[in-house]
Amino acid sequence: MVPPMKAIQIVELTGPETALRSSELPEPEPSHMLTPGSGVVVDVAAAGVSFPEVLQTRGEYQFKPPLPFVPGAEVAGVVRSAPPGADVVAGDRVAAFCALGGFAEVAVAPDFLTFALPDSLDFAQGAGLILNYHTAYFALRRRGRLQAGETALIHGAAGGVGTACLQVAKGLGANTVAIVSSDAKEAVARQAGADEVLRSDGPWREQAKEVTGGGVDVVLDPVGGDRFTDSLRSLREGGRVVVVGFTAGAIPEVKVNRLLLGNTEIVGAGWGAHALSRPESNRQTGEALAGLIEQGFISPIVGARYPLEQAGEALRMIDERRALGKVVLELD
Numbered sequence: 001m002v003p004p005m006k007a008i009q010i011v012e013l014t015g016p017e018t019a020l021r022s023s024e025l026p027e028p029e030p031s032h033m034l035t036p037g038s039g040v041v042v043d044v045a046a047a048g049v050s051f052p053e054v055l056q057t058r059g060e061y062q063f064k065p066p067l068p069f070v071p072g073a074e075v076a077g078v079v080r081s082a083p084p085g086a087d088v089v090a091g092d093r094v095a096a097f098c099a100l101g102g103f104a105e106v107a108v109a110p111d112f113l114t115f116a117l118p119d120s121l122d123f124a125q126g127a128g129l130i131l132n133y134h135t136a137y138f139a140l141r142r143r144g145r146l147q148a149g150e151t152a153l154i155h156g157a158a159g160g161v162g163t164a165c166l167q168v169a170k171g172l173g174a175n176t177v178a179i180v181s182s183d184a185k186e187a188v189a190r191q192a193g194a195d196e197v198l199r200s201d202g203p204w205r206e207q208a209k210e211v212t213g214g215g216v217d218v219v220l221d222p223v224g225g226d227r228f229t230d231s232l233r234s235l236r237e238g239g240r241v242v243v244v245g246f247t248a249g250a251i252p253e254v255k256v257n258r259l260l261l262g263n264t265e266i267v268g269a270g271w272g273a274h275a276l277s278r279p280e281s282n283r284q285t286g287e288a289l290a291g292l293i294e295q296g297f298i299s300p301i302v303g304a305r306y307p308l309e310q311a312g313e314a315l316r317m318i319d320e321r322r323a324l325g326k327v328v329l330e331l332d
């Protein structure tokens with residue numbers, strides 16, 4: 001008989017305070033929904049907590065599994081078993097994107113979304129590596145076409161995606177301007193490599209134009225809401241706004257004449273839609289990020305660590321805009 005494992009399930013769609021339940025469940029089979037019949041089984045040491053899991057507790061995320069289900073998009077831990085041909089083997093330290101099932105002692109990930117975890121990073125950092133850093137690289141490099149010597153302005157810069165984008169942008173040789181809402185978040189953005197830090201409730205658009213001598217090349221926006229038009233206005237000619245998320249709640253609408261006036265672009269960046277069906281693209285991004293880790297540009301900032309049983313508290317921290325860097329659940 002398969003032994004039970006500890007896991008956290010979403011049992012109702014009532015928000016982070018009440019939607020979760022601690023459960024004992026059978027350990028998963030070595031099969032992942034993206035690679036049916038095959039999967040890397042990981043003994044989980046740390047599970048990443050992200051904005052989408054907050055949305056999942058309310059049924060507001062685009063991916064809506066039937067209840068009850070174990071949330072948790074990414075983990076770090078030690079490989080228990082791997083399919084033939086995988087880049088990792090039993091005993092390897094890894095970071096793995098499992099999409100679901102990460103808030104548990106054992107999780108399963110596709111082989112093409114499982115990456116060796118360098119010794120320089122601990123498990124908690126590994127649990128913040130895939131979703132945020134693959135998104136950052138995809139959004140800045142591939143969608144935003146950020147080049148060395150250009151300037152990237154990052155909204156929500158002290159959050160999980162924001163800190164990853166600051167580090168990746170510096171690794172790509174760009175200058176960085178961070179937008180944050182508090183002193184504590186300013187300190188985190190500076191730790192992540194921001195060259196300039198501006199306040200979201202101040203005249204950041206004018207200040208960004210001033211500190212860059214005319215405008216930024218790329219705006220990376222995980223926040224949305226009413227700052228979007230100012231993001232477009234902060235671009236220099238030929239600049240790009242990359243749409244990544246909507247933590248402010250509202251989905252912006254723009255008058256497209258603004259694009260014509262400044263020869264600017266708005267570009268969408270949906271990492272999941274791109275990556276989950278493209279093994280080779282993930283390997284290339286994984287290699288690029290491994291290089292940036294080795295060169296010292298990437299080191300995920302973990303702002304809070306909770307035991308698995310306190311997953312609800314971890315989700316509330318994100319929901320209440322209190323998160324600094326990555327929020328992580330640690331297992332025994």
Ligand SMILES: NC(=O)c1ccc[n+]([C@@H]2O[C@H](COP(=O)([O-])OP(=O)(O)OC[C@H]3O[C@@H](n4cnc5c(N)ncnc54)[C@H](OP(=O)(O)O)[C@@H]3O)[C@@H](O)[C@H]2O)c1
Pocket residue numbers: 050051052131132135156157158159160161162179180181182185200222223243244245246247248249269270271272318319320321323325
């Ligand atoms: N497109 C993709 O492929 C992709 C991939 C991963 C994540 N995402 C999305 O990216 C977004 C950011 O995720 P994350 O993990 O970085 O979240 P996070 O760590 O909670 O950071 C989000 C930041 O948004 C800012 N914010 C502004 N208004 C807010 C509000 N009303 N409530 C909460 N935060 C607010 C906060 O910064 P200030 O307080 O400094 O303003 C906060 O630090 C989410 O929408 C997520 O779904 C998209």
